[in-house]
Amino acid sequence: MIEIDPTRRDLVAAFWENPKGPHSPELQQLVNKLRFEPSMRDKYVVVCTKPYEEWTLAQLPGQRGKPIRMHTDQVFSNLNDAERAIFKLRWEAHTGQTLD
Template sequence: MVYKIDPDADRVYIDEFRKKPIGAHSPGLQRLLNIMRHDPSGRQVVLVCRKPFEEWVLGMMPPDRSQPIAIEDEPVFTDIESAEWEVFRRRWRAITGQDINMPLRD
């Protein structure tokens, strides 16, 4: 059985991730994250750490893993949770076609 994301039913997990992007998650959110971490095209939004524990940017993993990661110059994240939230938002948009227009925290 292949799990798929249902943008309407799975939307409830957005707020759970938003509140706690790192750590243990509910089974439903973990299912969603497992799906989001595998892109059949081979392209994948990833975090790239530029300064350990201090600075992260986003990159795009190419389908051919022998090719370099395309690294974005901006935005630069100074906390891992904000960076993880942006990865989640971009993967959600890539899979569902819908934007998540919410900040990490209100």
């Protein structure tokens, strides 16, 4: 299994520039690892809160019937910003390093 190399800020910068891709093979591998989480519990998603205009960060409960946790302090006006925000949260969780 590949491990995330915290020194590869070049990959972070490339993602920041173009969250939707296409990515280089190395960046795609990093993105796949961040997206492929072992559980759906607490998985970050976004909920569209105004059609085509606004998306809010949220976390899945991992079990049907449970409420989705909405983070109403993190609202995005486009999906690229939402991609960056979730990438940042996952990067920090994996590496312990803060992204500015």
